[in-house]
Every structure is written in structure tokens, then in C-alpha cells.
Amino acid sequence: MMFSRTIRCVFSRERGKVVIMTNARFKSKTTSFPAEYCMDLVRQTDHEAFLCTLLLPDNVRTIAFAVRAFNSEVARVGDVASNSTIAQMRLTFWKESVDKIYSDCPPEHPIAKEIHRALSKHKLSKPYFSRLVTSRISQNTTRGFPTIEAMEKYAENSVSPVFYLILQAAGVQDVNIDHAASHLGKAIGITNSLRSVPFIVSKSNPDLLPIPVSTLVSHNVSTEAILRGGNDSFKDVTFEIASQAKLHLDKAKSLSKKLPRSKFPIFLPIVPVSGFLKRLQKANFNLFDPTLRLRDNYLPLKLYWAKVWSTC
Known part of the structure; x- marks a missing residue:
């Protein structure tokens, strides 16, 4: 089965990794195009x-x-x-x-x-x-979020419009699909906040931590504990937030099934966010597990497979 002309993926026999190759020739930021x-x-x-x-x-x-x-x-x-x-x-x-x-x-x-x-x-x-x-x-x-609801609202406003605009460009006008885009935006936004925690901790700036204060309080976790690398209680915090992202992701998956097959690729970001949440679960919700910072070298194949079969 051949890949689309837009992207080709080949396997490296030496390391067993997927190497991404595109037909586009990227220029520097000074490009005039x-x-x-x-x-x-x-x-x-x-x-x-x-x-x-x-x-x-x-x-x-x-x-x-x-x-x-x-x-x-x-x-x-x-x-x-x-x-x-x-x-x-x-x-x-x-x-x-x-x-x-x-x-x-x-x-x-x-x-x-x-x-x-x-x-x-x-x-x-x-x-x-x-x-x-x-x-x-x-x-x-x-800075930060007082509640997980505020975190969701920020995710909706900072991510979901990307999908609304792409759906408009594709000529898709459907309330259910817009709802799917809203839920996917929330799932990605919440997940991105979790993924940013190790980077923010490395900067030692507690004011930038995107973890809802109410969730930290309910689990008796201090920002100092997070800056020290977290603890078992912080894993519970991560689990609660990740579970919220998973709820939105599952809803997006369900609603996206109503998309025409030709428009389904718009919702391909379901694949990487789902992959991260699975890896997070495997890491026992330890956001500082080094495996979470590794790039999924097989993601191009997973995306192409999802596109071909129109399912995530």
C-alpha cells in the first residue's frame, strides 16, 4: 500500500525507527513565500x-x-x-x-x-x-487556573477555534461536528497543559504551573512538591486531570464518526493525544517519566492508517 504523495515514511533497518520524509522543501524563516x-x-x-x-x-x-x-x-x-x-x-x-x-x-x-x-x-x-x-x-x-473548569474553558478558547476554522475551510457545517471539535480542543488543551509541566518545573517558576489550584488543594499537593519532582499525591492530581481530558477525547471520537470519510482527516489529532494519554497511564501518571518526552517514531504510520480506515 502506498503512502500519499504528501508524506512518505520509511523504516531504518539499523535502528528500527520511522524516518519522516516530505516532498516539500522547507526554507528558512526568511522565505518570501x-x-x-x-x-x-x-x-x-x-x-x-x-x-x-x-x-x-x-x-x-x-x-x-x-x-x-x-x-x-x-x-x-x-x-x-x-x-x-x-x-x-x-x-x-x-x-x-x-x-x-x-x-x-x-x-x-x-x-x-x-x-x-x-x-x-x-x-x-x-x-x-x-x-x-x-x-x-x-x-x-x-496565569494558572483556579479550577479544572477554568482549565477547560481556556482549552476550548485556545485550541478548539483551530478546528472550527479548518472545518469552515473544508465546507463542513454541522452542529454535531462542531461539538466534536469543541471536545477535541478541550482534550488537546488539557493534555498540552499536562505536557508542559516538566518544562515549567525546569524553569523553577511556580506561577506558570497550569495545574488547577482547587485540584491541588483537594489532594493536598503544594507547588513546592511539584517543583521537587512531584509525589504520589501529585500522580493522583495528574490522574484526575488526565481523566477529564480522556472524557473529552472519547466524546470527540464518538461525534467525529458522523464526518464524511473525505473530511475525517481533520480529526486525526485524536491519534497523538490518545497516544500520549496511554503512555501517561503506562507511566503510572508520573508526568516526569522520561519516556513521556520521547517522540513516537511510528506516529506517521498510525496517522496514515487512521486516515485510510477513517477511524481513530
Whole structure:
């Protein structure tokens, strides 16, 4: 069985790993081609999303990369900015850029230019782009989550709009599918928060920990204990949060079955988030287990298999 022309995967006999090869020739960030810039940014910042997007239909793939590049750009502001004030300024730039894009005056930035170009072919809702930015602005000022409900709301606002926009680009208009996208966004957002904990701990900044305070209190876990590498009680915290992500993931799986076969690849991100939650369970919900930071070298094969059989 042959792979699609977009992505080829081969096995290394020496190490038994899957090597990802694409037909695209990626250029540096100075590339003058907005579409290539968007694709390259997603490849560098979100490996799993990059692989999933490669397997989208031809008529959706380019705009999907633009949407994901926009989200990656605003999502990493907090990581690349030296302080919250500068982060706020950069997020404000993107908030204003959305207004300019929809006013036919996009700023001289490849992501903005590519989204503006896409608007001539696709009807994409401005509020979804705005939510991707405002959710980050809010989180940049408040930090952390008081409750798991607040964590879910942030996940819905910072991830789900990506799927809403891609569904719009694909011409999918269905309330049930939108619900599936909402649940998948929550599952990914919650899971991403968990995955970020070891990185934040390495920076020794308890203010950035994305673990709901109410959940920590109910399990009598202090931020100091997390900064020291966690304990058995923190595993219970992780289990509770991961279980919430799993509930949303299962709901997304169930609702996504109503998608037409040709549109199913939009929900391929179900595969990597499901894989991480399974590995987390195998690690006994120890977020600091080093195996959780390893890349799944067989993910390209799993994604292609899921696409062919239209099932996750």
C-alpha cells in the first residue's frame, strides 16, 4: 500500500525507527513565500500537528497550515518574550492584525498575508481568530487556573477555534461536528497543559504551573512538591486531570464518526493525544517519566492508517 504523495515514511533497518520524509522543501524563516513560512513554522513548533495537517485534503491543507501557524505564533509568545509586558505587546499586535486582515490591510507578516489570501477562497470567521489571541492575552495576565473548569474553558478558547476554522475551510457545517471539535480542543488543551509541566518545573517558576489550584488543594499537593519532582499525591492530581481530558477525547471520537470519510482527516489529532494519554497511564501518571518526552517514531504510520480506515 502506498503512502500519499504528501508524506512518505520509511523504516531504518539499523535502528528500527520511522524516518519522516516530505516532498516539500522547507526554507528558512526568511522565505518570501507565506505558505511555505506557515508550513515550516508548524513543522518546527508542533510536530504532531504538522504530521496531521500533511494528511489533509489538498484543498484544505494550505489554509490549515496558515491557521495552525497563526495559533503557534500566538501560543509561543509567552515562551519567546522576556517578560509578560513584552508578551502582552506582541499579543496586542496579533489582535490588531486580525482586524487589519479582515479590513483588507494585512500587516507585512507572512502569516497575516497567507490568511488574508485564504479569505478570498474560504469563508473563515473572524471571531475564531480573535479568540485564539484573546485567550492567550487573558492567560498572560492571570496565569494558572483556579479550577479544572477554568482549565477547560481556556482549552476550548485556545485550541478548539483551530478546528472550527479548518472545518469552515473544508465546507463542513454541522452542529454535531462542531461539538466534536469543541471536545477535541478541550482534550488537546488539557493534555498540552499536562505536557508542559516538566518544562515549567525546569524553569523553577511556580506561577506558570497550569495545574488547577482547587485540584491541588483537594489532594493536598503544594507547588513546592511539584517543583521537587512531584509525589504520589501529585500522580493522583495528574490522574484526575488526565481523566477529564480522556472524557473529552472519547466524546470527540464518538461525534467525529458522523464526518464524511473525505473530511475525517481533520480529526486525526485524536491519534497523538490518545497516544500520549496511554503512555501517561503506562507511566503510572508520573508526568516526569522520561519516556513521556520521547517522540513516537511510528506516529506517521498510525496517522496514515487512521486516515485510510477513517477511524481513530
